[in-house]
Amino acid sequence: MGLAAADIQRIEDLLKEKLNFARDLHAGDQFSVLVNDQYVEGEATGSSQILGVAIKTGRSEISAFQYSDGSYYDAKGHSLVRAFQRYPLAKQPRMSSRFNAYRKHPITGRVSPHNGTDFSVPIGTKVIAPGDGIVSLVTDHQFAGKYIVVEHGGKYRTRYLHLSKALVRKGQRVTRGQVIALSGNTGRSTGPHLHYEFHINGKPVDPLKADIPMSSKLANQDLRAFTNLVNSRQAMMNLG
Numbered sequence: 283m284g285l286a287a288a289d290i291q292r293i294e295d296l297l298k299e300k301l302n303f304a305r306d307l308h309a310g311d312q313f314s315v316l317v318n319d320q321y322v323e324g325e326a327t328g329s330s331q332i333l334g335v336a337i338k339t340g341r342s343e344i345s346a347f348q349y350s351d352g353s354y355y356d357a358k359g360h361s362l363v364r365a366f367q368r369y370p371l372a373k374q375p376r377m378s379s380r381f382n383a384y385r386k387h388p389i390t391g392r393v394s395p396h397n398g399t400d401f402s403v404p405i406g407t408k409v410i411a412p413g414d415g416i417v418s419l420v421t422d423h424q425f426a427g428k429y430i431v432v433e434h435g436g437k438y439r440t441r442y443l444h445l446s447k448a449l450v451r452k453g454q455r456v457t458r459g460q461v462i463a464l465s466g467n468t469g470r471s472t473g474p475h476l477h478y479e480f481h482i483n484g485k486p487v488d489p490l491k492a493d494i495p496m497s498s499k500l501a502n503q504d505l506r507a508f509t510n511l512v513n514s515r516q517a518m519m520n521l522g
């Protein structure tokens with residue numbers, strides 16, 4: 283559509299944590315790019331800057347806007363790099379059992395590692411994806427109950443056990459903050475709670491302590507200016 287190869291490369295690079303351009307795009311998807319070309323006395327210098335990108339694929343919309351600090355953020359002011367929030371719940375929950383490699387199991391009494399963190403939440407509490415990813419499993423298990431697994435790129439994986447209801451299906455793309463399930467008390471469970479696991483390279487880690495890239499957001503004083511900028515650029519891109 284007249285974009286320079288360098289611009290296409292830049293866009294692919296900007297969104298690489300959000301979108302796999304070889305795999306995720308389908309016929310009918312839409313995109314919009316806002317480019318600022320530099321001219322000197324009517325002559326294009328070949329220097330250009332991408333001010334905004336929006337891609338609509340299926341039901342998800344991915345966007346990036348450049349702020350005055352030179353960095354790109356999504357429309358809500360979150361950084362674009364792969365990042366997580368600490369809890370898969372909207373509010374900081376009460377913890378009932380921590381990650382513990384040597385825990386005595388509360389039901390069997392045997393020492394068996396607790397590979398996750400239990401959050402004490404009433405049945406039906408919204409469980410949210412702590413980062414962008416793709417659902418790799420939705421199933422029912424004798425002990426784990428109804429559970430979901432989400433892959434976040436090749437390195438990170440999260441698991442959610444004892445759910446009452448899954449709100450996603452296998453293969454579905456999810457974004458950070460999206461409600462993916464309702465908590466429950468299914469499987470071998472001593473009471474309503476969410477068992478949450480975070481794996482790095484296939485190994486479970488303590489999600490509350492591990493060195494996990496945390497999501498960063500523009501500070502409040504920048505957010506207002508950024509939101510104004512996004513609104514005017516979206517108007518230029520015929521988005522709304």
Ligand SMILES: [Zn+2]
Nearest residue numbers: 398399400477
């Ligand atoms: Zn647990």
